[in-house]
Amino acid sequence: MAAGRAGGGGAARYFTRWYKPDVKGRPCEDFCVLQHSNRICVITLAEAHPLLQNGKTIKSINYQISPNCSRLQNKVSGKSKRGAQFLTELAPLCRISSTDGEEYTIYSCIRGRLIEVNESILSNPAILQEKPSTEGYIAVVLPKFEESKSITQGLLTQKEYEEVLLKRHNNSA
Amino acid sequence: MSSLTEKDKPIVQLLLNTGTCPRCIFRFCRVGSQTLYRHPYKDLTEFLKNNQQQEDAAGFGVVDPPCKRIRLEHTEEVPDDLNQNGVLKHVPLVNDDSAAVENSTVEVCNVCLGILQEFCEADFVKRVCEKVKSADYQFTSFVFSVSLPPQLSVRERAAWLLVKQEMGKLGLSLAKDDIVQLKEAYKWIIHPQLSEELGVPADGKSLFEVSVVFAHPETDEECRFLMAVMKALEKIKEEDFLKHFPCPPSSPKNLCVALEIQCNNGAVFVAGRYNKYSRNLPQTPWIIDGERKLESSVEELISEHLMAEFKADSFNFSSSGREDVDVRTLGNGRPFAIELVNPRRIHFTAEEMKELQQTINNSSDKIRVRDLQLVTREAIGRMKEGEEEKTKTYSALVWTDKAIQKEDIAFLDDIKELKLDQKTPLRVLHRRPLAVRCRIIHTMKSEYIDEHHFRLHLKTQAGTYIKEFVHGDFGRTKPNIGSLLNRTADILELDVEVIVDWARNRCD
Ligand SMILES: [Zn+2]
Numbered sequence: 001m002a003a004g005r006a007g008g009g010g011a012a013r014y015f016t017r018w019y020k021p022d023v024k025g026r027p028c029e030d031f032c033v034l035q036h037s038n039r040i041c042v043i044t045l046a047e048a049h050p051l052l053q054n055g056k057t058i059k060s061i062n063y064q065i066s067p068n069c070s071r072l073q074n075k076v077s078g079k080s081k082r083g084a085q086f087l088t089e090l091a092p093l094c095r096i097s098s099t100d101g102e103e104y105t106i107y108s109c110i111r112g113r114l115i116e117v118n119e120s121i122l123s124n125p126a127i128l129q130e131k132p133s134t135e136g137y138i139a140v141v142l143p144k145f146e147e148s149k150s151i152t153q154g155l156l157t158q159k160e161y162e163e164v165l166l167k168r169h170n171n172s173a
Numbered sequence: 174m175s176s177l178t179e180k181d182k183p184i185v186q187l188l189l190n191t192g193t194c195p196r197c198i199f200r201f202c203r204v205g206s207q208t209l210y211r212h213p214y215k216d217l218t219e220f221l222k223n224n225q226q227q228e229d230a231a232g233f234g235v236v237d238p239p240c241k242r243i244r245l246e247h248t249e250e251v252p253d254d255l256n257q258n259g260v261l262k263h264v265p266l267v268n269d270d271s272a273a274v275e276n277s278t279v280e281v282c283n284v285c286l287g288i289l290q291e292f293c294e295a296d297f298v299k300r301v302c303e304k305v306k307s308a309d310y311q312f313t314s315f316v317f318s319v320s321l322p323p324q325l326s327v328r329e330r331a332a333w334l335l336v337k338q339e340m341g342k343l344g345l346s347l348a349k350d351d352i353v354q355l356k357e358a359y360k361w362i363i364h365p366q367l368s369e370e371l372g373v374p375a376d377g378k379s380l381f382e383v384s385v386v387f388a389h390p391e392t393d394e395e396c397r398f399l400m401a402v403m404k405a406l407e408k409i410k411e412e413d414f415l416k417h418f419p420c421p422p423s424s425p426k427n428l429c430v431a432l433e434i435q436c437n438n439g440a441v442f443v444a445g446r447y448n449k450y451s452r453n454l455p456q457t458p459w460i461i462d463g464e465r466k467l468e469s470s471v472e473e474l475i476s477e478h479l480m481a482e483f484k485a486d487s488f489n490f491s492s493s494g495r496e497d498v499d500v501r502t503l504g505n506g507r508p509f510a511i512e513l514v515n516p517r518r519i520h521f522t523a524e525e526m527k528e529l530q531q532t533i534n535n536s537s538d539k540i541r542v543r544d545l546q547l548v549t550r551e552a553i554g555r556m557k558e559g560e561e562e563k564t565k566t567y568s569a570l571v572w573t574d575k576a577i578q579k580e581d582i583a584f585l586d587d588i589k590e591l592k593l594d595q596k597t598p599l600r601v602l603h604r605r606p607l608a609v610r611c612r613i614i615h616t617m618k619s620e621y622i623d624e625h626h627f628r629l630h631l632k633t634q635a636g637t638y639i640k641e642f643v644h645g646d647f648g649r650t651k652p653n654i655g656s657l658l659n660r661t662a663d664i665l666e667l668d669v670e671v672i673v674d675w676a677r678n679r680c681d
Pocket of ligand 1: 194196282283288289
């Protein structure tokens with residue numbers, strides 16, 4: 001009988017985890033890309049993200065990233081997912097503000113088409129902090145077939161990310 | 174019209190002069206008597222010549238006694254004018270004591286290019302039958318099919334124009350359809366011979382096909398003026414045709430060659446039900462980017478033995494639904510059918526099918542097959558209809574992160590007709606449209622194992638994704654076992670119980 005599951009158990013165990021730390025030079029604003037073998041990617045906050053630290057309370061989540069672009073307007077149809085918004089690595093997915101007055105932008109981290117955003121976190125923002133790598137995911141992105149290998153080249157593996165976390169810890173200590 | 178009459182004489186003479194064989198002459202004279210065509214070739218030549226000399230020619234069909242006599246002589250004669258390839262050597266027939274005709278040369282017919290000559294002879298029949306026998310097929314009848322080179326159609330057209338002109342002079346007409354078709358006449362002659370040699374009747378509906386492909390390389394060039402011959406022949410004007418093609422058709426040096434002699438048996442269908450006991454076995458070969466992921470599959474484990482016993486060229490596997498590679502299939506098994514393409518062997522007793530099933534079951538413990546039997550193509554359709562089972566029965570081994578006690582999961586047993594909203598699972602989202610589907614869990618029954626494990630028996634609406642119902646798929650299936658238990662849940666094992674009476678019904 002299998003023992004406890006790695007990576008928090010549940011659906012996430014079928015995915016490979018990739019990390020992008022300090023995005024846009026903002027310390028500890030780390031993201032995690034969960035990639036399935038079928039090339040589907042789920043974008044989540046990484047464990048070290050400021051929003052997941054003690055004492056933070058989420059005030060609002062906004063998928064309206066500019067006056068004329070809302071990720072909530074994204075609609076895909078058919079097997080080929082026609083109509084998807086195309087995302088570059090630094091395309092914003094949403095902005096999240098906390099009660100302490102900070103605002104954080106969540107980025108796609110990979111190139112691909114936006115398949116869906118997680119609307120559940122709008123009605124239940126707490127889930128983003130309780131289960132950031134499963135039910136509190138941000139969005140689902142489908143990379144181009146020919147880019148499915150190359151999109152993760154600029155990202156860190158789980159092991160590399162742990163080294164980054166260790167270094168941070170040592171520097172602050 | 175079944176035999177030659179006085180008014181055919183000018184046509185017969187014309188065609189004889191231009192190098193047309195007696196059987197083709199009969200065809201153009203609209204002779205419909207099959208037996209007439211079956212007379213030995215040499216007798217026909219002699220008959221036509223005599224016929225032309227007689228003042229008051231009687232139809233050949235009426236002159237019975239001489240025919241019988243001639244036939245007798247023919248069968249005693251051993252033809253030795255064929256080379257290895259069945260191609261006629263261009264030497265005059267040797268003077269033969271029993272031969273009715275002396276010093277005659279068999280010219281290759283300018284219309285049929287030998288099809289109604291050498292290819293009607295016993296040697297060719299033997300050659301075909303040897304090929305059939307060596308292919309080792311089981312059959313109870315046969316259908317004989319012939320593929321002819323396109324230049325034969327062009328030559329047929331030229332000969333028709335020639336005869337039509339001649340008849341026109343006599344104030345008579347001849348429609349294309351009036352002529353006895355070459356293939357038709359050929360079958361009249363060769364069917365009885367093949368039938369006798371193979372020991373089974375010719376039958377247009379037979380599933381066992383013997384086919385011969387003829388070619389005539391010497392004249393391949395001559396229909397170049399017509400691109401797609403058959404279509405072009407329909408359209409071309411007579412004057413244009415005559416500009417491009419000699420009329421009468423020139424006499425060739427060589428006979429046709431039989432390029433291929435092939436056999437094909439109609440497909441047979443085998444059906445049954447299978448259980449799958451492995452969590453590492455796909456139903457059909459699992460290939461990603463041209464690379465095999467697992468070495469075997471259900472269809473291969475079953476089919477390899479069927480292929481060997483039926484000696485088929487290939488197979489097509491179909492089933493009533495399918496399970497994931499890591500899911501076991503229990504219950505009385507999933508209905509499947511296998512089409513065996515071009516089988517050599519087709520007759521199996523019920524006892525032999527049982528043995529075959531045993532062979533399959535002995536060769537692997539990953540699968541088990543039951544009720545293996547021969548079925549009709551129609552029965553396969555009924556199997557596919559049965560695919561729309563309303564309810565599915567599953568058994569899942571569930572893991573939870575936080576400890577559970579018996580009491581924590583007991584309430585699951587009381588939940589009836591639970592409505593789910595399932596988004597297309599992430600694991601199949603790359604190839605299926607994104608949608609939210611409503612599915613129903615009819616009943617659940619939990620079986621406590623330890624603090625982190627329990628078994629869950631479920632009856633669900635068809636089309637429910639069970640793995641996602643257990644682990645939640647990032648909260649994309651709502652509710653899910655994790656949310657119901659307020660824990661993180663995962664699925665470790667899944668079995669599907671397929672219970673059908675499709676195969677059983679037919680056994681009765
Ligand atoms: Zn002929």
